[in-house]
Amino acid sequence: MQKNKLDKNQLIGFILIGIILIGFLIYSNNQQKEAITEAQNTEKKVVENEKSTVAVNTPEPIKPDPDSQAKVELIPFTNDNLDIKVSTLGAQLREVRLKKWTAYDKDNNSHKKPLYLVNKNNSDFNISFKDKNGKIINTRDLVFTPSVQGNEVIFSANLKDALIQFKYKLKGKYSLDFSVFTQGLSKITSVQNALLEWQQNALALEKGKSQETIYTEYRYSLNNYSQTDYDTNGFEEEKDKIDWISVKQQFFATILESQNGFYKSKGTQQSEKEDPDYLKNFVFSTIVPLQKGDIKQNYTWNFLPLDYDLLKSYKTESGDSKQFSYNIPYGWMKWLCIFYLWVYEFLAKFGIAAGWIIFLMTIVVKLVTSPIMYKQYIQGAKMRILKPEIEELNEKHKNSDPMKKQQATMDLYRKAGVNPLAGCLPALIQIPIFYSLFRFFPNNIALRGQSFLWADDLTAYDSIYEWTTHIPLLSSIYGNHISLFTILYCIVLLIYTRMSTSTMQQPTQEGMPDMRFMMYLMPVMFIFWLNSYASGLSWYYLVSNAINIILILLIKNFLINEEKIHAKMQQNKAKPAKKRSRWQQKMQEMMEQAQQQQKQIQEQKAKQQNKKK
Known part of the structure; x- marks a missing residue:
């Protein structure tokens, strides 16, 4: 049976990617500083030349x-x-x-x-x-x-x-x-x-x-x-x-x-x-x-x-x-930002503190998006139920053409009534919400100067500790302060990631990286990205992911019966195969074309080797 753990080469690859990203941030920062210095020197020369010209003319x-x-x-x-x-x-x-x-x-x-x-x-x-x-x-x-x-x-x-x-x-x-x-x-x-x-x-x-x-x-x-x-x-x-x-x-x-x-x-x-x-x-x-x-x-x-x-x-x-x-x-999701503004102004009329308004807004947003999250979890449960059969299929086709194995996997999904891309669409729907909130909080003047807990301004970073010494690497990518809201958010995000990835399937093809590793890397990266951003946004993300954890527990323990889902999937497999959808037909054609091209490449390589002999 194929093992899909993160091997040494993949781990080294991810570490190198992280080093390259950090190095790029530092390099970009230094390049920007050099460009600014050069522009300032050029400006000084121009001003001096203009002054000398003015003196004459x-x-x-x-x-x-x-x-x-x-x-x-x-x-x-x-x-x-x-x-x-x-x-x-x-x-x-x-x-x-x-x-x-x-x-x-x-x-x-x-x-x-x-x-x-x-x-x-x-x-x-x-x-x-x-x-x-x-x-x-x-x-x-x-x-x-x-x-x-x-x-x-x-x-x-x-x-x-x-x-x-x-x-x-x-x-x-x-x-x-x-x-x-x-x-x-x-x-x-x-x-x-x-x-x-x-x-x-x-x-x-x-x-x-x-x-x-x-x-x-x-x-x-x-x-x-x-x-x-x-x-x-x-x-x-x-x-x-x-x-x-x-x-x-x-x-x-x-x-x-x-x-x-x-x-x-x-x-x-x-x-x-x-x-x-x-x-x-x-x-x-x-x-x-x-x-x-x-x-x-x-x-x-x-x-x-x-x-x-x-x-x-x-x-x-x-x-x-x-x-x-x-x-x-507000960017391309202006209408959604205006809706948030309307909700904020409506709640502010009741004299609620700004931080608690954000808390209530988070609950409203999560209630709206909870059906999306439910569908994502259902899809994850279906994929987890199919996992033993997929592993058996991989073992059966381990020496076969990769395209044949992929085709067999797609047939299994179709017979069981599972769409492997169904979990992607809900995630895509949430992107506009994420983007609009990213724009809304730092640009809402009603939040300017509003304090909450230890944050003295919800449109700026919150800090529990600051230092004046410039540390080249740390100051360039992190800053000279520690944002507590950001750290708490990243801890909660890490817990949520651990719970949500438990429904994710490991890669079925040899050499494919385990994307769960990347998901665990995201909380670490957010510590750097959000440390100097609006504390209101970090507070929103903190509450949002805490609610996500509660929703997962509710869905897992009270709303989903995996035995019933498994029985339903077995019934789907026993039924006559449904006609492929246009998307499935297109995917089938693409896979056959790719398989045919791969076969032609192998035949050409074989001919070239025979000529050399």
């Missing part, structure tokens, strides 16, 4: 009319949700604080710091063009004079015979309208287009910087809100019109809209791993057309928490969605 900073008595100061704009300050130097943003939200304070391990999207000169907005002498004029270098007209503040700067104005006005809860208007610009320039540049160095706001960096990227809408796209490296849109461009972080976004659209746009982004206060540096540039020699453009800044209902409320004048909700990265 750019005139002295152009000052406004002396009679304006302009000075550098910060002009405040405030409502119930925003505190904004605009500098008269460049007429650009210098502070943007969301008053009803707080950032994570790593010194106190809590969300107590004021939350700024713009602060410490991390944002720069500039419009540049060349004068008739070919010298570059930047609005960021000009000192503007502010004047208040109703609820609007107008920033004005004089350039010889030309006037440049930036007009700002608060709009709604989280928006700041502004327009750029020039007069007489054709007297000092003959260009047809100016260049708009927006640079933003995204500030770290959350506990888990590595996870927050993953979710920090460009998002934008195209062609009158008919398309959406995102970028994690760099993009260039030469033909398409961009309606809005967003620097999206894990739970907040700075969105720049244009009434007329952005054309011939480029965006770059670069990680800021060396500075703990910053995530990524974004640089966006686009062409601003001059109309009859002047600039007339209307824009809106939106400083938004990524609350789904809030984002859906932003619409165009015609009532169409502006697609701001695309800034929440």
Whole structure:
């Protein structure tokens, strides 16, 4: 009788695979660090070259009319949700604080710091063009004079015979309208287009910087809100019109809209791993057309928490969605994430703590998927009952053609009424659920800052122990902390794997690895993958697998009678053979074709050997 234990060669193979995976993670991390360092060095050289060029080609900073008595100061704009300050130097943003939200304070391990999207000169907005002498004029270098007209503040700067104005006005809860208007610009320039540049160095706001960096990227809408796209490296849109461009972080976004659209746009982004206060540096540039020699453009800044209902409320004048909700990265199972959000918000109305809401949501999901699990266990029981007959069949055909043995095995399955792939379909059905939850928990702003048990934020990792020393191998693939929810989940997963694999059949062909070994390896791998992920997700997986264990015990001891299943299978075998299904016929044809090809190959080898003799 064939023994299907994991032999020495297979064990060595799995160990080598594990070493290769770990080595690849370390190599990828080092390569990324080298690429970032090289990009930073290149950027420094470019900046130095630009500075030297500017020193030669750019005139002295152009000052406004002396009679304006302009000075550098910060002009405040405030409502119930925003505190904004605009500098008269460049007429650009210098502070943007969301008053009803707080950032994570790593010194106190809590969300107590004021939350700024713009602060410490991390944002720069500039419009540049060349004068008739070919010298570059930047609005960021000009000192503007502010004047208040109703609820609007107008920033004005004089350039010889030309006037440049930036007009700002608060709009709604989280928006700041502004327009750029020039007069007489054709007297000092003959260009047809100016260049708009927006640079933003995204500030770290959350506990888990590595996870927050993953979710920090460009998002934008195209062609009158008919398309959406995102970028994690760099993009260039030469033909398409961009309606809005967003620097999206894990739970907040700075969105720049244009009434007329952005054309011939480029965006770059670069990680800021060396500075703990910053995530990524974004640089966006686009062409601003001059109309009859002047600039007339209307824009809106939106400083938004990524609350789904809030984002859906932003619409165009015609009532169409502006697609701001695309800034929440729910992925291809968006509708399922929205359903989870609805369930979460419904339960939250009863004043239930966030951690217990996740617990209740887990029970709901398991009740929905329990029939799938039941079918999987039934299929496993059938395979286990057939195991002695399959082993007998393998012994009978141990010297036969492998294809004949496989065909005999398929005939046995068909006569007994067993579909060996029936257990795969329920598992495939659960993939969308797994994926959508993987997306939902780290991006649900309602969970942000919510504590549960020892976790201080369910959207970030939980830690029972942290260290500051950088350990090259461990820090690269694990991190500098220990997540207790992740460890508990992996222990429970290991127990569940042990119980579920008891119904799995060992491989029937010689040389085929025992997949149960891979299933036991998964809990170990999850310790590394989930250690820095949202603790709410680990808590969900922990509860989910604990419920799985309970369901297996219920199904095994109260819902399944293996003697009845065996009797039913014997009855199926005694009945006349059913007509093969289309799938079975197709599989039979494929097996016969493979058998015929193998026979032809063997005949060709035999002929070649005879020729050599």
